[in-house]
Amino acid sequence: xxxxxxxxxxxxxxxxxxxxxxxxxxxxxxxxxxxxxxxxxxxxxxxxxxxxxxxxxxxxxxxxxxxxxxxxxxxxxxxxxxxxxxxxxxxxxxxxxxxxxxxxxxxxxxxxxxxxxxxxxxxxxxxxxxxxxxxxxxxxxxxxxxxxxxxxxxxxxxxxxxxxxxxxxxxxxxxxxxxxxxxxxxxxxxxxx
Amino acid sequence: xxxxxxxxxxxxxxxxxxxxxxxxxxxxxxxxxxxxxxxxxxxxxxxxxxxxxxxxxxxxxxxxxxxxxxxxxxxxxxxxxxxxxxxxxxxxxxxxxxxxxxxxxxxxxxxxxxxxxxxxxxxxxxxxxxxxxxxxxxxxxxxxxxxxxxxxxxxxxxxxxxxxxxxxxxxxxxxxxxxxx
Numbered sequence: 001x002x003x004x005x006x007x008x009x010x011x012x013x014x015x016x017x018x019x020x021x022x023x024x025x026x027x028x029x030x031x032x033x034x035x036x037x038x039x040x041x042x043x044x045x046x047x048x049x050x051x052x053x054x055x056x057x058x059x060x061x062x063x064x065x066x067x068x069x070x071x072x073x074x075x076x077x078x079x080x081x082x083x084x085x086x087x088x089x090x091x092x093x094x095x096x097x098x099x100x101x102x103x104x105x106x107x108x109x110x111x112x113x114x115x116x117x118x119x120x121x122x123x124x125x126x127x128x129x130x131x132x133x134x135x136x137x138x139x140x141x142x143x144x145x146x147x148x149x150x151x152x153x154x155x156x157x158x159x160x161x162x163x164x165x166x167x168x169x170x171x172x173x174x175x176x177x178x179x180x181x182x183x184x185x186x187x188x189x190x191x192x193x
Numbered sequence: 194x195x196x197x198x199x200x201x202x203x204x205x206x207x208x209x210x211x212x213x214x215x216x217x218x219x220x221x222x223x224x225x226x227x228x229x230x231x232x233x234x235x236x237x238x239x240x241x242x243x244x245x246x247x248x249x250x251x252x253x254x255x256x257x258x259x260x261x262x263x264x265x266x267x268x269x270x271x272x273x274x275x276x277x278x279x280x281x282x283x284x285x286x287x288x289x290x291x292x293x294x295x296x297x298x299x300x301x302x303x304x305x306x307x308x309x310x311x312x313x314x315x316x317x318x319x320x321x322x323x324x325x326x327x328x329x330x331x332x333x334x335x336x337x338x339x340x341x342x343x344x345x346x347x348x349x350x351x352x353x354x355x356x357x358x359x360x361x362x363x364x365x366x367x368x369x370x371x372x373x374x
Contacts, residue, residue: 031257044257127248128253131251147252151252156216178210178246
């Protein structure tokens with residue numbers, strides 16, 4: 001299989017098939033990111049299309065040898081955040097609802113009070129959908145980190161590059177995201193407490 | 194502060210996610226592992242983290258429609274074509290403008306003081322390479338500043354347009370990851 005860098009070079013030499021290969025290879029990942037972020041198929045498709053359109057325009061300035069995937073996801077993440085900003089401008093509904101306080105994360109000590117999830121619930125459909133609901137209530141910047149790490153399998157370094165944040169902030173976001181999710185799940189699953 | 198195996202609870206807890214993800218140096222991994230085996234409070238937190246980690250791995254990966262990639266390519270092709278037409282139209286407009294300015298400059302030269310310089314060069318072409326700087330200086334001295342500036346501006350804009358919209362180099366692009374984000 002051709003590497004991304006070879007495909008980009010081929011594309012810049014005029015090989016149309018090369019760009020097709022790049023699109024086909026990365027559409028699922030970008031769509032997944034956009035869908036998990038927007039929870040809307042149409043929006044996710046639009047964002048995916050827009051991402052590749054921008055990539056097409058920018059490829060000639062892509063630095064050969066640098067990793068393509070983080071660069072691609074950086075463009076997609078940026079579009080997701082722009083989309084979110086526009087949503088907020090057009091609607092008064094905050095995505096970050098239920099009085100989430102992003103800047104006041106749970107202190108580590110409070111985690112001790114959170115009981116572990118019962119193993120038997122892990123396999124139920126109920127938890128599955130509860131997890132997705134809880135995920136939607138995560139603050140946006142945590143959600144992006146979680147998607148990139150857990151569903152796209154990007155490393156901490158790559159996520160730091162994609163979101164243009166320090167490596168330690170990636171760690172912090174992931175830790176706080178888990179704490180938030182746990183809190184939300186506990187609110188929904190009385191049995192957990 | 195509870196110190197077990199030279200590592201405090203606070204230090205162990207900040208490393209739990211890295212410990213779970215395997216992003217930790219072997220020495221630190223050993224320290225955290227030993228600490229967890231000896232400290233029930235931290236182990237409880239570790240289990241909670243570990244369970245949430247497993248749970249997040251269950252997050253479903255959604256897949257696009259099969260035709261989405263093709264639709265993207267069609268849209269890219271359309272945008273590409275549109276950009277090329279815009280570039281072509283822009284280039285034609287700028288080309289006409291440049292020609293117009295050149296033509297008016299030429300007309301001015303026919304009748305102005307620069308006509309003498311041109312005639313001199315036409316009669317003795319060797320002047321061009323013998324005294325190029327003098328000739329250029331003479332041209333610049335006699336060329337109306339407005340027309341000279343117009344030519345420079347128009348040529349620059351034309352070159353910029355061509356560079357921007359030539360195939361494979363469409364539109365503004367981020368030069369770096371920072372710019373992309």
